[in-house]
Amino acid sequence: MEYSFRHSMRGRVRLSIPALGHNRRLAETFLAWLNAQNGIRSARINYDCASLVLEYDPAQETLLRLLLDRVKGLSLAEIKAFCAEAVQAAPSSARAKEASKQSPLALPTLSLAMAFSANPVVIALNMPLMLWNAVPIARRAWKVWANEKRLNIDVLDTLAITSSVLQGNPLAGCIVTWLIKLGDWIRDLTAAGSRRAISELLEFQTKTAWIKRDGAVISVPAAELAAGDLVVVYPGEMIPVDGEVIEGQATIDQKTITGEGLPVNRGKGEAAFAATVIREGQITVRALRVGSATTAGQIVHLVESAPIGDTRMQNHAERFADRLVAPTLALAASTAAVTGDFNRFLSLVIVDYGTGIRVAAPTSVLSSMTHAARAGMIIKSGGHMEKLADVDTIVFDKTGTLTHGTPAVLDILSYQKSITPGHLLGLAAAAETRLQHPVAEALRTRARQLKVNIPACNETTYRIGLGVEGQVNGYYVHVGNERFMRQSDIAVGHSASDRAALDERGYSSLYIAVDGELAGLVPYSDEIRNESRPVIERLHALGIRSSIMLTGDNAVVARAVCRNLGLTEHFADMLPADKASVIQELQRSGRRVAMVGDGINDSPALSFADVGIAMKHGAEVTHESADVILMEDSLWKLVKAVEISQGAVRLIRQNYGIVAILNTLALGLALPGGLITPEITALISNGSAILASMNGIRPILRYQ
Template identity: 40%
Template sequence: MTIADRLTLVTSPNLEKQESQELFVYQPSENNYRLIHQIEGRWRIKIERIYDDPDYANNLQYLLESSKYVNKVLINTAAKSLIIEYDPDQVSPQRLQNYIAVSLEEADRGESLPIKTSSESSSHDINYWERLGIPIASLVLAIIALPLELPPLLVGGLIMMACLPAYGRALEGITEEKQLTVDFLDSLAITLSAAQGHFIPPAFMISLIESGEVIRDVTARSSERQTLDLLDSLGQYAWIEQDGVEVQVPLKEVQEGNIVIVYPGDLIPVDGKIIRGQALIDQCKLTGESVPVHRTVDDEVFASTLLVEGQLAILVERTGNNTRAGVVVELMKAAPVHDTRIENYAAKFANIAVLPTLLIGAGVFAFTGDLARATAIITLDFGTGIRVSVPTAVLAGLTYAARTGVYIRSGRAIEMLAKVDSVVFDKTGTLTQGNASVVDIQPTVEGVAPLEILCLAASAEQGLTHPVAHAIVQQAQQLNIDNKTCEEWNYCVGLGVVAKIDGRQILVGSSRFMKNENIDITASEQFKTGGVSLAYVARDGILIGVIMYADPIRTESPGVITELHRQGISTHMLTGDVQRVADAVAQELGMHSNEVHAQAFPERKVEVVQELKSKGKTVAFIGDGINDSAALAYADVSISFAAGSDIARETADVVLMDDDLSGLTHAIAISKQVMDIVYQNAFIVGIPNFGALVIGVLFALDPILAIVINNGSAILAGLNGLRPTLGADKKTYRQETVIGLTQ
């Protein structure tokens, strides 16, 4: 039987609508896939596996998006759901169903498919032929000119054409910066050398200069954060209720006063108030809260948050950039924008020597009348070597970092990372794993073992999408505990579950759920400590134990914090969580209490970054949520994870591709090495040129020898700039942890 044959259509038992709707269940040996909502042009499928298997989720998304019939695929791992938008005029439901079935099987073959990333051109739209074609052609022509007896006017003219960009920069320096720059000195040296019939040295010199300028431009960041649009991350359409009927409309047409309908797995597209339904909502990316919150009628909900369970009708109060998330994006766009290229060290080091060099050259010519000798002195500038070697070192650092899982977007980020003396961390998803995990199980009555409590809770909560339920079920699976059969089962959204197991009533849920069911939970008070939350388990009306869960700290976080402190870098933590949870995490990481800021909204995060900068600190901010994007934009250097929100990832100067916080210290180490090489190259270029300059003043120095010294030091410095590519593998502080429970 084919995989398509195993795909069967059934009627959904949980739809509140009166009209008939269809869903499919695909059942290979181990997995269950279900179409939980279907509207023409849009299907939502529940797939348990995408929560735990990012490679499978990526493969499935790639395969589905490869179809010409599929317009868009959205994956929400927290809700274990996948949304497919397709063109109903181009493909029938049956054909799409079969394509999905095949994709589900192909995604499971274990072969990694390309990862979808944002479109950033690696070439940064640089026309290499336009920038380097004429300089290289002039060098080739200069080399073959003598044996072929080419007209000097032809060779010299081509060299002058190659020098036009340098002439332009020199003129810009005079007219706009009101100074003689190194480009003026280089242009003059090339022109005088070519005028004397020496073609190869000036052609080689202009080739090196323009190559350095191109490499420096390559270190620029190609993406512009100003182009980010919040609406892009929320989808193109929303479902609104009109006269009792759901209608799909473009999201930009949704207005205040409309009623928006939101289903599990969808991002809420507006700010508003719930008028019908109740749901579990993941607000982590917006507020930093580590655990989903329960919301019901009259509660406020926010755009860009994820509806995990339930179904809501929302009265629209704010849309687009007026939403809370939109304000964060606007705040981010208002942040200062910097030139993302590596600083022009050629100008920094060499411009100050331009006027003295010109005066020395003019003096030598005045006293000797020897134009060749004066040309030799002018040729000995300090800019050519720096122009080549500095961008080469930066590009080598960027390449090595990318090879080891750290994507540094620009040369400026390298510079800032090397200077960083303060690092500000978001907590949830950055210092912590960003998901609930069982940390302990404590009985509250005698004769009940922790594993028995875990077995009953996992049996009752199997199949739920709530993050805490998932953590409990996953812990039971890791300990090879077999779930028991539920004879009866009922789930209350946001509260808990009631099940009948082995003929006895089992309740698993929150403290509010227990109080509603008249369960005494005073025996659990002793376990409410630190950053731990409790899930309560009762049997036949008596509390038998609590399952302690938390958003666990990343195993590499303590090592990263310790290493930063060792380097003299101060650390700060910002979180939307309550002070109790924040203090517990800080204590475990060895951070000082005055470095912790709890219940910090996006505006407060920006304030903390600006306060540190006002004290003269060079600030790095690392976070992964929408609520972090403004602070990321205001920081001197911003860092996020590849798995972070789209806005945070696109705002960041550095992206940790391996989801490993160790990449932060690795990026800092690379940046410091690159900047050390930059200053080394200043000496490699400066010492030979300065020595030759002294010789040129005291004795006659041949112009060709001067250019050899100048260009030779540039090549040597350029080779030294390649050293970052020889770096060792990234050091990781990540460790494996196992939770042990006794019988």
């Protein structure tokens, strides 16, 4: 049976196996065999394109390769016979393990049902089953003791279950076990839902696509698309590439990538993203990125490679709960010794603050991280999410973050009556024809917009850091900064008032001289994002006390931008090392700092910040340095990331409140004796973990 790898990432692989598309019975047998193998978490087949998607334990990758190599050389008949025999001959323990994995509540539920029986035979059969269900809990308790020499909350759970067995009262122990398993199952279900929600972003790779080739539109597997292909997408279809719309118009649902609630209209010249769906219309897209290089692929890679991470809140709460274990044991033992009532001992050791904390915190973090990813932000761990919720200072790089990163010519001020502004712009653009820096490109762009003639340029000389001079259409032209003009003995005094006004507005100026006399000024500016000011206002409303800008621009420009945007502070003339120093100085003063940037020069500052946040179009090293990545080129995603992080912390605190209040209630009712039975104590105490877990999954439900 031949196969080929179509897509692979850690823990997930997609194979093309043509035979599976032709023989459904063989495919189902092969699927059953794969699901029975250790290390395989899930396996599914897309029959339309004969592809197999495997999710596996990354630690078992070598075993997976051996499994696939084992069947590669067999014929289809041999494959079918081998798989059927292997599935049938699988040890009963392995099948039981698989069944347990698929339905982890099956055995605890059976044991709980048997606990209600008064039949001595059923009771005798239930005892070993009950202890078997408790083995993982006891194993966790032993692992903590063996590694850290401390008692944790699993000790109380194990003791409660064992005591109920010895007392001949299995019902209490069965309730405890069932509720613990239910909490673990909810946590695992949330994790699976998170993986499923993220892996759905790669669904476009399992489909077919329509491309224009040799004058015809043909169907090909989406996995075979390449950059440069012209992809035709019809209504109801999923866009399989990131690219530029070159023909047509469509209404596109982009919720999976950008988090936008409503479909958006996209036409010629605009961007389209893989994993988004066309609701109306038809477009042709030139593929720029395919497969794992798409925005969707990057989101999946970043989420799957990011640890959930423990939060400080969870660590502190778990440690506090574990410190209560010894006092709880002492209280239970002394109470039982004084009263002679073993039921009171059992009720007290059942009180369990730790299980709710252990289950509810990861559930809240997982669901919030998934919510963030589906809304267009990658938060790399629960710890980073907690830190982001706690920041009081956000530091912005200016260029490419608060601004678009590309300068634009704003006006042309002419000082010579014989030279019109258009003529002056044409001379300046001609002088900078051979230069590639952003300001030269801004001059050429403005000339094209105004349809200004750019004359032929003779030999020019470029002065690094100053400007350019040379012959243009019979004129001798200087284009550069004020320092260049003064060094060239060109008087600029009569432009002082204009320059002061431009500086006040935060604009930079380019001087143009013709035949040794100042002919005009060209103000230009790196265009500020429309959303920058409202985003900063919203961040202040969310509790961010300080908003600071770092820039390599001069102090005059920096001050004007700072005032226009409502920032609280700014630092000008910054080098990369200077930016990192500012971050460290802020931290030494007690600030909790987030840094937002997009360039390689921002990487040191991102690394030193409590939370580093990278813009979508940032350099690869910037993404590596950052703790949060905004997957859409909009600062509103920063606001959303802060809101989700603050919401996650509130959710964790709510859950801890649920756990603390209900367990304290159970403890208060169990201590006097006779008020509640061990069974009721188990329902109140362990039920708090279930309630907290259900509360914790609310964020992910918004995107189901």
